[in-house]
Amino acid sequence: MLERLNQAMEHIERHLDQRIEVAELARIAVTSEHHFRRLFSALAGVPLSEYVRRRRLTVAGAEVLAGEKSLLDIAVRWGYGSNEAFARAFRAVHGIGPREARRTGATLHSQPRMSFRLVVEGSTTMRYRIVAKDAFHLVGRKARVPLVHEGMNPDIVAFVRGVEPATVRRIEALSDQEPRGVVNVSDNLVGDRAEGSELDYWLGAVTGADVPGDLDTLPVAAGDWAVFATAGEFPQAVQHLWRDVFTQWFPSNPYESRPGPEISKVRVSADGRHADAELWIPVRRA
Numbered sequence: 001m002l003e004r005l006n007q008a009m010e011h012i013e014r015h016l017d018q019r020i021e022v023a024e025l026a027r028i029a030v031t032s033e034h035h036f037r038r039l040f041s042a043l044a045g046v047p048l049s050e051y052v053r054r055r056r057l058t059v060a061g062a063e064v065l066a067g068e069k070s071l072l073d074i075a076v077r078w079g080y081g082s083n084e085a086f087a088r089a090f091r092a093v094h095g096i097g098p099r100e101a102r103r104t105g106a107t108l109h110s111q112p113r114m115s116f117r118l119v120v121e122g123s124t125t126m127r128y129r130i131v132a133k134d135a136f137h138l139v140g141r142k143a144r145v146p147l148v149h150e151g152m153n154p155d156i157v158a159f160v161r162g163v164e165p166a167t168v169r170r171i172e173a174l175s176d177q178e179p180r181g182v183v184n185v186s187d188n189l190v191g192d193r194a195e196g197s198e199l200d201y202w203l204g205a206v207t208g209a210d211v212p213g214d215l216d217t218l219p220v221a222a223g224d225w226a227v228f229a230t231a232g233e234f235p236q237a238v239q240h241l242w243r244d245v246f247t248q249w250f251p252s253n254p255y256e257s258r259p260g261p262e263i264s265k266v267r268v269s270a271d272g273r274h275a276d277a278e279l280w281i282p283v284r285r286a
Helices: 002-014 022-029 033-044 048-066 071-077 083-094 098-104 154-162 165-174 236-252
Strands: 128-133 136-146 183-187 198-207 216-220 223-233 255-257 262-268 274-285
Touching: 002 022, 002 033, 002 048, 022 033, 033 048, 033 236, 033 255, 048 071, 048 083, 048 098, 071 083, 071 098, 083 098, 136 154, 136 165, 136 183, 154 198, 165 198, 198 216, 223 236, 236 255, 236 262, 236 274
Parallel strands: none
Antiparallel strands: 128 223, 136 198, 136 216, 183 198, 183 262, 223 274, 255 274, 262 274
């Protein structure tokens, strides 16, 4: 898997000054576009689109300092239709405009080329199981919130506190299959999982029964789910589990993620510091 990812990285380098299609990168990596975006973001720590942008502006920066081409020629080569658009993008990465950088010989920022390799640290194992589920409904309350990678998400905290206890009890009573009880769900994420990307957050239950019309409902197709368990400091243990699933488990196992909600079942200690959790990720064999 890592070898194929690195072949996709080479494709990016060879085509930096052209339109890079995620479909072609996924074909090289022998995976789906959905899984490629998720895996790249987890491994690289930045969304694919942001990495490509930084690489382009790194090479463009060298051309600006070389002084052999006009700024407009450089802008056009790297996909910008005007000097103004190029200058805005250049300043966002390098902290200085291209004209000033050329005139003063400024120090610029560089995004190195990335390649991936597997590093084995310690002897920690990941506990998981594969569960085949029939189609079901997710039912509960949902809100559109920004993605937060580390620490508590204040928008989610405010949303959960705003759900009346009686409604939570109604939702919990609808649970009739795994994962049982009230669950936390992320779905309909926009973009490449960058910090601040919007997603649907659900406080809900998994059910096969008829659902009340006054609750939010999401039909979920039948399929396989990889289920992971963890315990540790809250919320870091849950956030780190998601990271480890994509950076360690997927590259080492014959599965890829598929579209669908990501479900977590979290039991938090009375003092709010410790959690036991399960993470359900929709998967299919690669």
